[in-house]
Amino acid sequence: MRGKESSTGGNSKWLHGLPEVRLEKCHLGVMTSEEVMEMSVLSITNTQAFDPLGTPSVDGLYDRRLGTVEVGVNCQTCGQSWAQCMGHMGHIELPCPVYNPLYFKDTLRLLQTICRRCTMLNIPNEQSDFFIAQMQLIYSGKLREMDELIQESKQYNDMEQFGVFIKEYKSKSSQNDLLEELTTSIIDVRADTVKKFYDDFFRKTLKRCCHCQSYIPVYRSERTLQILSSVRKGQKSLYHNRR
Structure with a gap:
């Protein structure tokens, strides 16, 4: 990855120092309910995404525990900035079973x-x-x-x-x-x-x-x-x- 930094333009600084990893195989599938709950950091229960001041609502789709895209604001789950935080998964509990589309x-x-x-x-x-x-x-x-x-x-x-x-x-x-x-x-x-x-x-x-x-x-x-x-x-x- 470091050998290709010259072709990545301004993004090359984000690649500097990262370990080189070779992908050997990839398995695709559908996660079970238990796996979703294990990876989830919160339950989305608030239908209002932002409050009147434009701040992400707690337990909403843009809750800062899911990650942040705001400069100067760190993620409330991992404590990283918007550049380092990769985002976190939440879940929505449905009142009844539904078909997977x-x-x-x-x-x-x-x-x-x-x-x-x-x-x-x-x-x-x-x-x-x-x-x-x-x-x-x-x-x-x-x-x-x-x-x-x-x-x-x-x-x-x-x-x-x-x-x-x-x-x-x-x-x-x-x-x-x-x-x-x-x-x-x-x-x-x-x-x-x-x-x-x-x-x-x-x-x-x-x-x-x-x-x-x-x-x-x-x-x-x-x-x-x-x-x-x-x-x-x-x-x-x-x-x-x-x-």
Whole structure:
């Protein structure tokens, strides 16, 4: 970083003296409620951001415990100035559970794939076993064996024969040793495999469960606020079975 100070202009003085760190890996995910509470320095309860004099309100969105952007005013959590303080996290306690807008579409698709009666995913067991076999090979680093499994599975157009093939494969396959750390190429293959499985089964709108033949209700959403379900036209009951 110090070798690039000449190209950073006036900001080079902030880089002077900082240790050089090489980023080896980055993991992205959604924090749990416990993790949010552990990192939070205060609960945001004041709807007024500033008082009449323009000073940040206590327990508001600009509470100085969250950090400061004012010159000459230090952060009330770490005591650093606006230049050194990186900011701190607060939290807002909601009065009732809400849907995460980032995962709302996926939640809706997942509901459309779950049977209310048998609580099973509306996916044939043969396809589920095939996906699990692929993931086991991926986490064991056996990408060549996975490609061979996929190519061999293409020979079976009949679902019954495909099911027999998967059962025989599971009985012959030994317990694979999982890798302690996945390489970039393995992570890419895993992402492609999960996406294909998701596109093949979670984007379809099916009327009946493939396991118990019960009707699957119709789901619709009102923005990202709520999900409503209704019985299909001409359908007597959600649990009516075809005889």
